[in-house]
Every structure is written in structure tokens, then in C-alpha cells.
Amino acid sequence: xxxxxxxxxxxxxxxxxxxxxxxxxxxxxxxxxxxxxxxxxxxxxxxxxxxxxxxxxxxxxxxxxxxxxxxxxxxxxxxxxxxxxxxxxxxxxxxxxxxxxxxxxxxxxxxxxxxxxxxxxxxxxxxxxxxxxxxxxxxxxxxxxxxxxxxxxxxxxxxxxxxxxxxxxxxxxxxxxxxxxxxxxxxxxxxxxxxxxxxxxxxxxxxxxxxxxxxxxxxxxxxxxxxxxxxxxxxxxxxxxxxxxxxxxxxxxxxxxxxxxxxxxxxxxxxxxxxxxxxxxxxxxxxxxxxxxxxxxxxxxxxxxxxxxxxxxxxxxxxxxxxxxxxxxxxxxxxxxxxxxxxxxxxxxxxxxxxxxxxxxxxxxxxxxxxxxxxxxxxxxxxxxxxxxxxxxxxxxxxxxxxxxxxxxxxxxxxxxxxxxxxxxxxxxxxxxxxxxxxxxxxxxxxxxxxxxxxxxxxxxxxxxxxxxxxxxxxxxxxxxxxxxxxxxxxxxxxxxxxxxxxxxxxxxxxxxxxxxxxxxxxxxxxxxxxxxxxxxxxxxxxxxxxxxxxxxxxxxxxxxxxxxxxxxxxxxxxxxxxxxxxxxxxxxxxxxxxxxxxxxxxxxxxxxxxxxxxxxxxxxxxxxxxxxxxxxxxxxxxxxx
Numbered sequence: 001x002x003x004x005x006x007x008x009x010x011x012x013x014x015x016x017x018x019x020x021x022x023x024x025x026x027x028x029x030x031x032x033x034x035x036x037x038x039x040x041x042x043x044x045x046x047x048x049x050x051x052x053x054x055x056x057x058x059x060x061x062x063x064x065x066x067x068x069x070x071x072x073x074x075x076x077x078x079x080x081x082x083x084x085x086x087x088x089x090x091x092x093x094x095x096x097x098x099x100x101x102x103x104x105x106x107x108x109x110x111x112x113x114x115x116x117x118x119x120x121x122x123x124x125x126x127x128x129x130x131x132x133x134x135x136x137x138x139x140x141x142x143x144x145x146x147x148x149x150x151x152x153x154x155x156x157x158x159x160x161x162x163x164x165x166x167x168x169x170x171x172x173x174x175x176x177x178x179x180x181x182x183x184x185x186x187x188x189x190x191x192x193x194x195x196x197x198x199x200x201x202x203x204x205x206x207x208x209x210x211x212x213x214x215x216x217x218x219x220x221x222x223x224x225x226x227x228x229x230x231x232x233x234x235x236x237x238x239x240x241x242x243x244x245x246x247x248x249x250x251x252x253x254x255x256x257x258x259x260x261x262x263x264x265x266x267x268x269x270x271x272x273x274x275x276x277x278x279x280x281x282x283x284x285x286x287x288x289x290x291x292x293x294x295x296x297x298x299x300x301x302x303x304x305x306x307x308x309x310x311x312x313x314x315x316x317x318x319x320x321x322x323x324x325x326x327x328x329x330x331x332x333x334x335x336x337x338x339x340x341x342x343x344x345x346x347x348x349x350x351x352x353x354x355x356x357x358x359x360x361x362x363x364x365x366x367x368x369x370x371x372x373x374x375x376x377x378x379x380x381x382x383x384x385x386x387x388x389x390x391x392x393x394x395x396x397x398x399x400x401x402x403x404x405x406x407x408x409x410x411x412x413x414x415x416x417x418x419x420x421x422x423x424x425x426x427x428x429x430x431x432x433x434x435x436x437x438x439x440x441x442x443x444x445x446x447x448x449x450x451x452x453x454x455x456x457x458x459x460x461x462x463x464x465x466x467x468x469x470x471x472x473x474x475x476x477x478x479x480x481x482x483x484x485x486x487x488x489x490x491x492x493x494x495x496x497x498x499x500x501x502x503x504x505x506x507x508x509x510x511x512x513x514x515x516x517x518x519x520x521x522x523x524x525x526x527x528x529x530x531x532x533x534x535x536x537x538x539x540x541x542x543x544x545x546x547x548x549x550x551x552x553x554x555x556x557x558x559x560x561x562x563x564x565x566x567x568x569x570x571x572x573x574x575x576x577x578x579x580x581x582x583x584x585x586x587x588x589x590x591x592x593x594x595x596x597x598x599x600x601x602x603x604x605x606x607x608x609x610x611x612x613x614x615x616x617x618x619x620x621x622x623x624x625x626x627x628x629x630x631x632x633x634x635x636x637x638x639x640x641x642x
Contacts, residue, residue, distance in 0.1 A: 033137035039147040041124035046279060047168040048317040049117045050368040051089040059087045063377045067582045069641045075579050077380030080113050080330045088114025093162045100159050104129055113328040113375055126169055130154055146172045152352045165367045168317030175249055175319055175339040177290030178386035180474060182216060182538035182555030210264040215433045215540040216555045219264045220300030223565055226431060226535060231632040232572050239302030242571035245332030246294045247322045249314035249339050250287030253547045260296040260545040268303040275309045278322045282311040289546035294338055294564040296544055301568025308332055320368045327376045333574045336384040336567035338560035342394040343416040343483055349518045358519050366483060373422035380580035383423040384566045386559035387530040388415035388477025391452050392613035396473045411503035411520055414479045414529050421487035424584040425529040426562035427625050428476030428536025429606055449609025450616045450623030451476040451537040475611040476536055476559060478622040481526040489589040490528055495620030499524040531585055533624040534562045569631055576635050591637050592626045602634035603627040
């Protein structure tokens with residue numbers, strides 16, 4: 001079936017891989033950077049003004065009704081124009097903002113949803129507009145050059161009653177793609193790993209002809225076997241009439257996806273991929289493989305769905321604009337993304353000069369994403385985001401926190417935008433397999449478990465020696481938001497937790513000593529993530545095709561695979577039910593809370609494993625959420641109106 005398979009990890013620096021760090025292009029700067037002075041006044045940038053919603057409480061109530069069987073507005077989703085008329089900014093308010101921008105010499109473009117205005121101008125113009133100056137900075141961590149406001153933005157009083165947030169004036173942070181390569185075990189052993197699958201599926205079904213059955217070389221066919229998707233295929237449910245959207249921050253080669261589907265022998269709808277380059281589009285770069293994964297997985301699970309790829313630059317307002325465009329267009333029935341950053345990187349304590357280290361107000365894009373996600377929910381668009389690949393400690397992959405080369409502590413943190421309550425957070429599991437390395441004995445994972453590489457860490461500590469390698473904290477992202485409060489759909493869910501006490505991000509300055517950059521709220525009644533999980537461990541991972549990364553690769557995983565798989569599942573459910581599914585979360589939590597686990601459940605409880613802090617359990621847990629899917633059963637619940 002496959003040719004020229006190789007594990008991408010073997011081409012990486014072993015030290016870099018095992019600490020969980022990535023190349024500097026994805027690094028974030030939590031340490032106060034060196035101020036290099038006022039940025040070039042004539043530098044042109046784009047800024048997006050996210051406008052305040054009207055009647056937000058009524059909007060949230062309407063969203064709840066659209067996914068509540070028996071409600072008079074059940075499945076009565078709005079069009080973009082209806083959203084604009086009922087909940088977007090008024091025409092008078094928009095005209096006032098446009099007039100104000102014009103007076104400042106700034107252009108403006110209003111989205112049809114009346115939710116955002118895109119504007120372009122120079123740094124000096126925006127500095128005057130927001131009563132700040134924009135400076136150049138150099139990261140003390142990796143030498144990265146960027147610009148950002150030297151003080152907090154002040155929305156002008158003339159439009160402060162209309163504008164909720166401004167995105168794009170900082171180029172400091174770049175979002176990270178959430179996929180991971182299998183560890184370079186062969187570099188530590190005289191013989192290749194002995195790996196074999198113990199079970200074809202989680203529920204006994206099997207037989208998808210595109211499946212490989214080989215851990216590390218799994219395909220979308222194996223996903224169908226694991227999670228009982230095949231009964232839908234047998235009914236002719238393949239995503240016909242559905243449209244999938246991918247929001248991403250790198251361009252890609254569409255031929256990667258068609259090559260992947262052809263290589264595994266999957267028949268698909270021809271000419272199904274459309275690209276929309278937002279703000280000029282993303283680059284062909286180190287994130288291109290991520291986009292390939294997203295298209296291959298979502299389009300492989302739903303082989304006859306249409307696919308729209310919204311790609312934008314990985315800087316400034318690119319991510320916000322890509323989501324805003326995908327939602328305002330309102331063509332896609334479901335949307336997924338596999339990029340993110342620690343939620344805490346949005347806090348004022350890490351962004352605003354002079355802010356208290358306890359200031360967890362949003363100085364980033366949390367509010368901007370939230371309003372966009374509310375619009376998507378009321379339009380019936382299902383949203384999915386990868387929950388991250390750093391277990392319960394989301395900053396580790398970005399800062400090297402808690403590792404041998406790290407200068408930071410590692411507080412318990414979650415990823416954004418997955419932590420938003422109006423998006424479904426996609427977590428990760430390890431499916432059953434056996435493994436052995438070198439002269440060590442064969443050990444096995446006998447049932448689906450929360451993905452966390454401490455099981456491999458323990459094996460190495462025992463049979464190779466303690467402290468020889470460090471795999472902390474690779475695993476499925478999960479935990480408790482310290483910004484978003486517990487949403488209504490988690491109120492009656494057994495296993496929901498508050499944030500832990502005594503969590504701080506501390507920079508261990510070699511010359512000045514420890515500096516506390518952020519003290520996280522203790523016992524915060526926050527939104528718990530993830531919501532639902534599928535196989536994501538690279539050791540029981542997948543193949544994918546990426547021209548940028550060298551072709552056909554094996555031993556790949558991460559929650560980046562799960563988010564698009566759920567996107568594809570939604571396309572199947574869209575065809576099967578005959579309507580959009582809408583926001584998953586209230587529906588899946590209700591089904592689990594009411595019907596529990598068992599033979600006819602829509603979910604498989606994930607009771608084993610951990611993500612370095614949170615453990616699997618026969619209930620909701622912060623490693624795997626409410627569990628993994630039984631798609632055929634979920635489809636039956638949805639068609640019956642549960």
C-alpha cells in the first residue's frame with residue numbers, strides 16, 4: 001500500500017525532540033524582551049476591529065435552543081444576514097466607526113456579519129489611534145524580532161461603545177501547529193522498536209479496506225474501524241452535500257491530499273478542494289504539513305464532502321481574520337483548526353508593560369475569537385480545535401518549561417482557542433498496542449488510554465536508566481481554563497474540576513534570579529477541556545503526505561489529527577441527519593449525562609492513562625473529556641433527536 005515510509009522524528013535533533021521543543025519559528029516570548037526603540041513609522045499593517053455584539057445574552061440563549069430537542073428553535077439556525085440584523089453591530093454604529101477611521105486616514109472593510117471591520121494603515125497611524133507607540137523588540141530567549149505596542153491599547157472614546165477588541169498590532173506571537181512525531185527510539189536502541197496492534201477496534205468492528213492495521217501507519221480507514229464509522233459508509237453516508245472548512249496558518253500543496261487518498265485506495269469526490277487566501281494567505285513553510293494533515297484527515301473521513309481551506313499569515317490578525325472569514329462566508333457546515341497557543345499568553349500580565357502579575361484580563365484575542373465562535377454556533381457551524389500536545393502543561397512545548405533546558409516553571413495550563421466554551425476541544429488517546437525496545441521486555445497497553453508519554457518515560461527509566469531522556473510533557477492537552485467560566489453544559493457533568501492552587505509561570509533569570517511573570521487564579525470554576533478524544537499518540541499514530549516535509553511520513557500524531565477527524569465525522573452526520581449539527585458540546589454532554597456508557601452509548605469511557613497530571617476515569621476526565629466516539633451510535637442519537 002505504501003512506499004518510502006519514514007519517521008519524520010528520525011531526521012530531527014534527538015535532544016530537541018525529547019525536550020518537546022520546536023524550532024524558533026514557533027517560539028513565544030514570555031520573558032520581557034529588549035526594547036529596540038520605536039518601530040518604523042511608515043510600516044503598513046492590518047488591524048481587525050471586532051465589534052461588540054448586540055443582545056449577547058439573548059444570542060447565547062438562542063444558541064442553546066438550536067441544539068436542545070423540544071425547543072421551538074431546535075435546528076433553526078440563522079443565516080449570516082439574520083445574524084447581522086439581530087446580533088451584529090447596527091448600520092449606524094458601523095457608519096460611525098468607518099467615519100472615524102476615515103478621519104484618521106485609515107481604510108475599512110466590513111464583514112457581512114457586521115461583526116468585524118478590517119482596516120489598514122501605518123504603525124504611526126494606529127499608534128495615534130490607540131494612544132500608544134509601537135516599538136520593535138528582540139527576544140532574549142531566541143533573538144526573534146517583532147513589534148508590539150509599548151503600552152496597553154486605548155480604544156478611542158468615540159467608538160469605545162462599539163469596538164470590543166483590536167487584533168493585529170503585535171507580531172510577537174506565532175501560533176503552533178499541534179502535531180507531533182514519534183520519539184526517536186531507534187536512536188536509543190540497537191534494534192528497531194517491536195510494535196504491534198493488540199486490537200483492531202475499540203468496539204469489535206473492523207473491515208475498512210483502506211485501513212493498515214499497523215500502529216504508526218494508521219489511516220482514516222483505521223479511524224473508521226476504531227470508532228465504528230463503517231456502518232455509516234455501508235449506508236452510503238460519505239459526506240455528500242456537506243462542506244468542511246479548515247482554518248490554518250500555512251499554505252499547502254493540494255496534491256498532498258489527493259496523493260494520500262490515492263495511496264490508501266480511497267475513492268473521493270474529484271476537484272473538491274477550494275483555497276481562500278485570507279490577508280494574502282499563509283506561506284509554504286514548516287506548518288504546511290499541518291494543513292496537509294487537516295485536509296487529508298477531514299476529507300478522508302468524509303470522502304465526498306467539499307473542502308474549503310482558509311489560510312492566513314501566522315502573525316498579527318491573520319488567525320482572527322481566517323476564522324472570521326470562514327464563519328462570515330457561512331458556506332462550511334463544520335470548521336476545524338489545529339493551531340493554538342497557551343491560553344495564558346493572552347493575559348495582560350504577559351503583554352502589557354507594568355501590568356500586575358495577577359492580571360488575567362484579555363490583552364490578546366480571546367474576546368475576538370469568542371464573538372466569532374458565537375456567530376458560528378448560531379449559524380449551525382460546528383467548530384473543532386486541537387487541545388494541544390503538551391499534556392496538562394501547555395507552556396512546555398513553547399517555552400521548554402520544566403525541562404532540562406528550560407528557564408521556566410511549568411504551571412498547569414490549557415490551549416487556546418480550544419479553551420473557548422463555544423468550540424469543541426479535541427483531545428488525544430493511545431489505542432491498544434504492544435511495544436518493546438532493545439533488550440527490554442514487551443509491554444502492552446490493553447485498552448484505549450489517555451495519551452501521555454510518561455508510560456514510555458517509565459519504561460525507559462526502568463530499562464535504560466533514570467534521567468537518560470526526558471519526554472515531559474508530551475500528551476493530549478487538557479485541564480481547566482483560568483479565563484472562561486464553566487459553561488452550562490458542564491454543570492451537571494461528573495468529573496468537572498476547578499483549577500489547581502499555587503500555579504505560577506516563573507522565569508528563572510540566570511543573573512537576577514526567579515521572576516514571577518504570572519500567578520494563575522486558584523480554584524477557578526473554569527471550563528474544562530478537552531470535550532471528546534480520539535487516537536493521537538504518534539506511537540499508535542498515522543501516515544500522512546507532505547511535500548514540504550519530504551513526502552509520505554509515518555509515526556505521526558498529535559491532537560492535530562483529531563480535530564479534522566471530528567470535522568469529517570460532522571460532515572457524515574450532516575448527510576445522515578439532513579441538517580447541520582451545530583455546536584457539539586451541549587448535545588454530547590447531554591447524551592453522556594443522560595445515557596452514560598454502555599453497549600449503545602455514543603462514547604467509550606477512557607479509564608486508563610494520564611496526561612502527566614489528570615488521569616483517565618469512568619467519567620469525564622481532563623485527559624480525554626467524556627471519552628472517545630462510537631460514531632454510529634452518536635448518529636443514531638442525533639437522528640432520533642435524543
